[in-house]
Amino acid sequence: MSTNHPVSEGIILKIENVNRTYIDEDDNQVEALQDINLSVRRGEFLSIIGSSGCGKTTLLRLIAGLDKPETGKLTLDGEEIVGPDPQRGYVFQQGGLFNWLTVEKNIATGLKARRVYKKNKDLISHYINLVGLTGFEKAYPHQISGGMAQRVAIARALINNPKVLLLDEPMGALDSFTRADIQEKLLELHKKNKTTMILVTHDVDEAIYLSDRIVIMTPRPGKISEIMEVNLPHPRDRGSTQFLAIRKEILEKFHLASALPQPEYTI
Numbered sequence: 001m002s003t004n005h006p007v008s009e010g011i012i013l014k015i016e017n018v019n020r021t022y023i024d025e026d027d028n029q030v031e032a033l034q035d036i037n038l039s040v041r042r043g044e045f046l047s048i049i050g051s052s053g054c055g056k057t058t059l060l061r062l063i064a065g066l067d068k069p070e071t072g073k074l075t076l077d078g079e080e081i082v083g084p085d086p087q088r089g090y091v092f093q094q095g096g097l098f099n100w101l102t103v104e105k106n107i108a109t110g111l112k113a114r115r116v117y118k119k120n121k122d123l124i125s126h127y128i129n130l131v132g133l134t135g136f137e138k139a140y141p142h143q144i145s146g147g148m149a150q151r152v153a154i155a156r157a158l159i160n161n162p163k164v165l166l167l168d169e170p171m172g173a174l175d176s177f178t179r180a181d182i183q184e185k186l187l188e189l190h191k192k193n194k195t196t197m198i199l200v201t202h203d204v205d206e207a208i209y210l211s212d213r214i215v216i217m218t219p220r221p222g223k224i225s226e227i228m229e230v231n232l233p234h235p236r237d238r239g240s241t242q243f244l245a246i247r248k249e250i251l252e253k254f255h256l257a258s259a260l261p262q263p264e265y266t267i
C-alpha cells in the first residue's frame with residue numbers, strides 16, 4: 001500500500017450549494033449551514049475558523065459522511081459522499097481512543113475496520129514511528145499524555161492512507177506547548193504524505209501557522225464569509241511582521257483586533 005498521494009493540481013473535494021438545518025429542542029430551526037460552496041485543492045492544508053456555532057463541525061461531519069445535507073452535494077474525486085469511509089480519516093477533539101486497547105491495538109482498529117489488518121499489520125510500527133510513539137506500543141490511553149493520545153488518533157486515521165484527513169479541533173484541549181508539538185507533527189506528516197488536511201480550529205495563530213488557505217465562517221446562518229490565502233513560506237515565524245499582519249487582518253474581520261492579547265508564542 002502506498003503511503004503517498006501524488007501532488008497534482010486540481011480539486012479533490014467539492015462542496016456545492018450545501019444547506020443543513022437542525023431542529024433544536026424548542027422546535028426552532030437552526031440554519032447550521034447556508035449555501036456552502038467550497039473547492040478543496042489536492043494536497044492543501046485548509047483550516048476552517050469562526051466563532052462558536054458557525055457550523056464548522058457540521059461542515060466537517062458532512063465531509064466525513066457522518067451527516068447528510070438537506071440540499072446540495074459533496075464529492076470526493078468526483079464521487080458523491082454518502083456515508084463514512086476510511087478515505088476520509090476523522091480525528092476528534094478528544095481523540096476518541098478505545099481505553100481498553102493499547103496504543104498499537106487502537107491504531108490497528110483503523111485497519112480492522114477495513115478488514116485489511118492481516119495484510120497490513122506491519123504498517124502499525126511504521127505509523128507509530130511516524131507519529132513519534134515508538135516504545136509506547138503496549139501503553140494504554142490512561143498511561144500516555146493528551147498530546148500522545150492525539151498522535152495515536154492521527155496515526156489511526158493515517159494508517160488507512162486517507163485522501164483527506166479531517167481534524168476537528170484535535171489540539172483544542174491541549175496546553176500550548178503540546179499543541180505546538182502536534183502542530184509540528186501535522187506539518188511534518190503533511191509534507192511527507194501530501195495528504196489533504198482540513199482542520200477546524202478556534203485558534204487564529206494555529207490556522208495561520210499551518211494553512212495554505214483559511215476559510216472564515218460566520219454564524220446564524222452558518223456561511224463562508226471569506227477564504228484567505230496564506231502565502232508565507234515554511235517554517236513560519238509566529239512573530240514575523242507578515243504573520244502578525246495576517247493575524248490582525250483576520251481579527252479585524254471579527255472586530256477583535258484590539259480585544260485579544262498579543263500572540264502567546266512571541267516570548
Ligand SMILES: Nc1ncnc2c1ncn2[C@@H]1O[C@H](COP(=O)(O)OP(=O)(O)OP(=O)(O)O)[C@@H](O)[C@H]1O
Pocket residue numbers: 022023024025030031032050051052053054055056057058059222
Ligand atoms: N444535532 C443538532 N441538533 C440541533 N442543533 C444542532 C445540532 N448540531 C449542531 N447544532 C446547531 O447548529 C449550529 C452549528 O453547530 P456546529 O457544532 O457545527 O458549530 P461549530 O462552529 O462547530 O461550533 P463550536 O465552535 O462551538 O464547536 C449551532 O447553532 C448548533 O447549536
